Amino acid sequence: MSGDRIGTDRLSRDPLSRDLRIGVIGLGDIAQKAYLPVLTAESGLDLRLMTRDRAKLDRIGDQYRLTQRHTSLESLLGSGLDAAFVHASTSVHVPIVEALLGAGVDVYVDKPLDYTLEGARKLVELAESSGRSLMVGFNRRHAPGYAQALERPRDLILLQKNRESLPEAPRTFVFDDYIHVVDSLRFLVPGEIEQMHVRCRIRDGLLHHLVLELSGDGFTALGIMNRLSGSTEEILEVSGQNSKRQVVNLAEVIDHRGQPTVRRRGDWVPVARQRGIEQVCHLFLDAVRQGRTLSAEDALRTHELCEWIVQQVEASER
Secondary structure, three states, X not given: OOEEEOOHHHHOOOOOOOOEEEEXXXXXXXXXXXXXXXXXXXXXXXEEEEOOOHHHHHHHHHHHOOOOEEOOHHHHHHOOOOEEEEOOOHXXXXXXXXXXXXXXXXXXXXXXXXXXXXXXXXXXXXXXXXXXXXXXXXXXXXXXXXXXXXXXXXXXXXXXXXXXXXXXOHHHHHHHHHHHHHHHHHHHOOOOOOEEEEEEEEEOOEEEEEEEEEEEXXXXXXXXXXXXXXXXXXXXXXEEOOEEEEEEOOOXXXXXXXXXXXXXXXXXXXHHHHOOHHHHHHHHXXXXXXXXXXXXXXXXXXXXXXXXXXXXXXXXXX
16 A cells, blocks of 8 residues: 655645646546546646547547646646646657656556556656656455455455456456456455465466465465456455454445344445546545655565566476
């Protein structure tokens, strides 16, 4: 989870009396479905959109009545930014985030930072040395169903995130999708991880399923992903001390202690809040407003574990 600190150079700043100038870079599905509905509903933001696709830029700009529209990063930076949300493809995260941090802009970026540990580490070190915020979009840490699981006994943790007909190369499988499983387990384990094991099925260079086991003093955590499961689902179970909590697709919470009790997402609860997107946006924006610097050091630990998993999977194929 991103930590925070207050840099001495930022303590001397007066609180911003104007709207925050926020860049939104990349206008694909994740930006349109998850982030723009939250950001455009937030007061005190001056949003500036950027994508190379002019037709998409104008369509979304018209939809939200946003006049600041840019087709290049240079143009966007030239307009002046306080912070930016990066939703571009992972392959261009490193150059985009490098340019933003170098220009003194605080950055929120979708996971992963990069497909390589080297690239991820480079960005985290740059943010640390420049004293700027770098926050990675691990929204499940802020989803109510998962965050509230910290209140429960967690001797055994089981997280399944399955897909239909999507076997993939190990690196993209792990860093694009399974990384959410890895980070959620790291967030939920109640102590230091002492042992790690990986099991997988890989055929013709494509990873079909993957099982990660993390264990420590008194706990075991299992993360499972099957890309040929016949179902798209995400199910978390935490149990111990004769009780169990299930969270189904981030929306339904079932507590078991004898007779089960079920809580479902209310009809008027936004999906962005259910999935932690709203909360993580507010955390980042509040830090920018208050001059607090968010660190991505802990997010880097998740990338390190993902790199180890990829190495184990690739070694099993040899």
